[in-house]
Amino acid sequence: MSGSGAAWELTGFRHPLWMAAALPIILLGALLGALAWFGPLGVLNRGAPPVEQLSIERIEIRADPPRFVMTVVNAGTEPVIVAQVLVDDAYWEHSVVPERRLPYLGRATVTIPYPWVEGERHEVKLLTSTGTVMAGEIPVAVESPQFDGRWFAALTMVGMYVGVIPVAIGLLWYPFLRTLDRRWVHVALAFTAGLLVFLAADALAESVEMAVALPPAYHGIGLILAAVVITLVVLQLVAGNGQRAAGDDAAGRRALAAFVALSIGLHNLGEGMAVGAAYGIGEVALGASLVAGFAIHNVTEGLGIAGPVAHDRVGFPFLAGVGLLAGVPTIVGAWIGGLAYAPVIAILFLSVGAGAALQVVYQIAAIVRRRSIRELAQPSTIIGFAAGVAAMYATALFVGA
Amino acid sequence: MAGTVDVQRLGFDPMEMLSEWDYGATSRLPDGRRLREYWITAADQEIEVAPGVVFNAWTYNGRAPGPSLRCIEGEMIQVHFTNGASHAHTIHFHGFHGPDMDGIPGVGRGVIEPGDSFTYEFEARPYGCHLYHCHAIPLKRHIAKGLYGVFVIDPDPARHGGPQRELAARRNHREPACQAINEMVMVMNSFDTDFDGENEVYAANTVAFYYMQYPIPVRRDQVQRLYLVNMTEFDPVNSIHTHGFFFNYYDHGTTLEPTLRMVDTVMQCQGQRGILEFSFADAGLPPGRYMFHAHQSEFAELGWMGFFEVI
Numbered sequence: 001m002s003g004s005g006a007a008w009e010l011t012g013f014r015h016p017l018w019m020a021a022a023l024p025i026i027l028l029g030a031l032l033g034a035l036a037w038f039g040p041l042g043v044l045n046r047g048a049p050p051v052e053q054l055s056i057e058r059i060e061i062r063a064d065p066p067r068f069v070m071t072v073v074n075a076g077t078e079p080v081i082v083a084q085v086l087v088d089d090a091y092w093e094h095s096v097v098p099e100r101r102l103p104y105l106g107r108a109t110v111t112i113p114y115p116w117v118e119g120e121r122h123e124v125k126l127l128t129s130t131g132t133v134m135a136g137e138i139p140v141a142v143e144s145p146q147f148d149g150r151w152f153a154a155l156t157m158v159g160m161y162v163g164v165i166p167v168a169i170g171l172l173w174y175p176f177l178r179t180l181d182r183r184w185v186h187v188a189l190a191f192t193a194g195l196l197v198f199l200a201a202d203a204l205a206e207s208v209e210m211a212v213a214l215p216p217a218y219h220g221i222g223l224i225l226a227a228v229v230i231t232l233v234v235l236q237l238v239a240g241n242g243q244r245a246a247g248d249d250a251a252g253r254r255a256l257a258a259f260v261a262l263s264i265g266l267h268n269l270g271e272g273m274a275v276g277a278a279y280g281i282g283e284v285a286l287g288a289s290l291v292a293g294f295a296i297h298n299v300t301e302g303l304g305i306a307g308p309v310a311h312d313r314v315g316f317p318f319l320a321g322v323g324l325l326a327g328v329p330t331i332v333g334a335w336i337g338g339l340a341y342a343p344v345i346a347i348l349f350l351s352v353g354a355g356a357a358l359q360v361v362y363q364i365a366a367i368v369r370r371r372s373i374r375e376l377a378q379p380s381t382i383i384g385f386a387a388g389v390a391a392m393y394a395t396a397l398f399v400g401a
Numbered sequence: 402m403a404g405t406v407d408v409q410r411l412g413f414d415p416m417e418m419l420s421e422w423d424y425g426a427t428s429r430l431p432d433g434r435r436l437r438e439y440w441i442t443a444a445d446q447e448i449e450v451a452p453g454v455v456f457n458a459w460t461y462n463g464r465a466p467g468p469s470l471r472c473i474e475g476e477m478i479q480v481h482f483t484n485g486a487s488h489a490h491t492i493h494f495h496g497f498h499g500p501d502m503d504g505i506p507g508v509g510r511g512v513i514e515p516g517d518s519f520t521y522e523f524e525a526r527p528y529g530c531h532l533y534h535c536h537a538i539p540l541k542r543h544i545a546k547g548l549y550g551v552f553v554i555d556p557d558p559a560r561h562g563g564p565q566r567e568l569a570a571r572r573n574h575r576e577p578a579c580q581a582i583n584e585m586v587m588v589m590n591s592f593d594t595d596f597d598g599e600n601e602v603y604a605a606n607t608v609a610f611y612y613m614q615y616p617i618p619v620r621r622d623q624v625q626r627l628y629l630v631n632m633t634e635f636d637p638v639n640s641i642h643t644h645g646f647f648f649n650y651y652d653h654g655t656t657l658e659p660t661l662r663m664v665d666t667v668m669q670c671q672g673q674r675g676i677l678e679f680s681f682a683d684a685g686l687p688p689g690r691y692m693f694h695a696h697q698s699e700f701a702e703l704g705w706m707g708f709f710e711v712i
Contacts, residue, residue, distance in 0.1 A: 083452065083454045084403065084452065084453060086601075089699050089703060090702030090703065091402040091451070091609065091610070091702065092402070093402070094403055095403075127451070127594065127601055129453050131450075131454055131455065131456055131595055131601065132594070132595050133594070
């Protein structure tokens with residue numbers, strides 16, 4: 001046990017350190033090899049039929065000729081064969097590309113010519129070769145948007161309305177913030193922190209909701225945890241090494257504002273994906289009210305970015321820069337969500353955004369504490385923090401769904 | 402529906418099943434009566450109930466529905482049952498028999514354990530279109546898995562006097578008057594492939610849309626007789642509706658005169674059955690494809706639909 005240096009002792013033999021490190025990996029490789037060669041061994045080999053986990057990722061509704069185009073994924077470890085398709089409890093003609101047999105995490109496109117009725121509900125069921133049923137719902141049948149220039153422009157507009165414009169409007173509070181007394185700066189910072197805490201909680205809740213709906217093979221909750229923790233650690237290392245973001249001088253505060261904008265931008269990327277997806281799957285009625293709600297909600301984000309630099313003299317280029325950093329990812333998110341919505345990617349960005357927001361909250365707390373430990377506990381700071389959370393909650397009510 | 406079912410792999414052909422009867426083996430008893438013996442074995446078996454959809458069925462004699470047993474009223478019947486399946490089963494016949502021969506758990510021999518055998522014995526009566534099925538519990542599962550079949554007792558003309566004698570002869574498979582008629586058997590059945598208590602597949606004789614993909618050829622100038630038995634599980638009622646022609650109906654087949662005349666739709670509750678008779682020539686109808694299906698549209702679109710190809 002006193003082994004130190006380049007050797008590790010076991011039953012009298014001395015091994016080089018690399019061997020000690022590699023041995024478990026070699027043994028694991030041998031185990032996997034044995035499992036691959038001989039199949040499940042002994043008690044594991046019960047010959048029980050596998051539980052099939054076919055997942056319907058996306059249903060597009062098309063016209064001329066009327067049809068459904070579904071993307072399905074096999075989220076189970078055993079291959080699944082799509083044998084038949086039922087629409088509204090009736091067997092239906094269909095084609096499966098590239099083939100009916102889906103390997104683990106394999107994908108297929110199922111095209112079903114079907115005279116769907118606009119505005120009404122339809123249900124599509126996939127029947128596998130073992131008789132297992134996987135159902136997908138079309139709550140309100142509306143033709144899915146075509147991926148043309150007009151659609152692209154529409155998604156860009158959605159991103160503008162939801163992200164860029166509200167953030168810009170919120171930043172217009174900057175001149176007002178500058179007129180406030182210097183004592184109020186930490187209140188503005190606390191407001192930003194409250195806002196970010198709300199965003200982080202909101203993003204985590206949304207991620208968890210989506211993660212639970214994911215096929216288990218994706219390990220959604222683990223993905224969230226990994227994304228949040230890795231983001232926190234990476235940003236902390238970047239901020240710590242730079243020694244600027246954490247510093248309480250004009251440059252440090254500008255860097256902090258940029259970090260706030262970055263974390264909000266990452267969040268908005270995930271949010272833009274959700275909104276773009278709502279458009280993409282044809283929930284258009286939801287889209288309009290959702291856009292209006294997000295617009296109101298995200299004005300607060302602009303205010304939050306302005307908070308750290310409330311008492312610094314920053315120029316228009318800086319404000320425009322941080323505004324675009326926070327807002328433009330919404331457009332990119334809307335494109336991704338509208339064109340190829342994948343819950344896993346949305347979860348990833350929302351979680352990264354949450355991790356970033358929490359790291360920025362830590363930075364803000366560090367700054368306020370460095371100014372004066374008393375300020376951190378002052379009623380005005382606490383009220384500022386609470387106001388940030390409350391403002392986000394109140395405006396979130398406009399988002400509705 | 403995409404593709405077709407491979408009957409070679411299925412192990413039985415729904416087209417042949419239409420007219421395939423198990424007459425058993427006959428011999429004379431000391432008292433002069435005829436003894437008719439059947440051999441039935443239960444087994445676990447995979448069957449393809451729709452193209453590409455495999456169902457883990459329980460079968461009698463390797464088919465679902467099991468063999469269509471045919472006998473004549475007054476005969477002594479012996480059914481030698483062997484349980485080659487993995488669960489305990491029985492055979493419960495619809496017809497006259499003593500409680501010991503009822504094939505239910507806890508009475509007489511009760512359930513027949515895997516590997517065991519038992520002989521059910523009774524006199525064939527009353528004449529009619531009957532059925533048999535496993536009565537082990539849970540009953541729903543044992544029926545839904547495929548353990549059922551048709552059991553037809555022909556009337557014996559010798560037992561019926563006057564004008565009834567001729568009508569009885571038309572129903573007795575040994576009589577030329579009956580042999581002139583095109584007889585078919587259909588069991589309306591269903592399969593709950595994901596075991597959630599709702600059927601994914603409905604059919605006549607097991608395979609969804611089989612008679613749609615392969616219309617049943619019938620001769621226009623021949624009288625048609627269809628023995629129809631409802632073994633649908635989970636749904637209380639099933640039905641048949643014929644397109645373009647009407648039929649006479651004999652509920653349970655226990656009368657020689659129709660119980661319904663000139664109808665194109667009849668419904669049967671679970672376990673109910675009857676005989677349909679119709680003729681395209683007598684109705685002055687042209688050749689062509691005549692559809693038939695359950696008039697529960699849902700069942701029809703889930704597989705219980707077919708054609709007669711009248712030639």
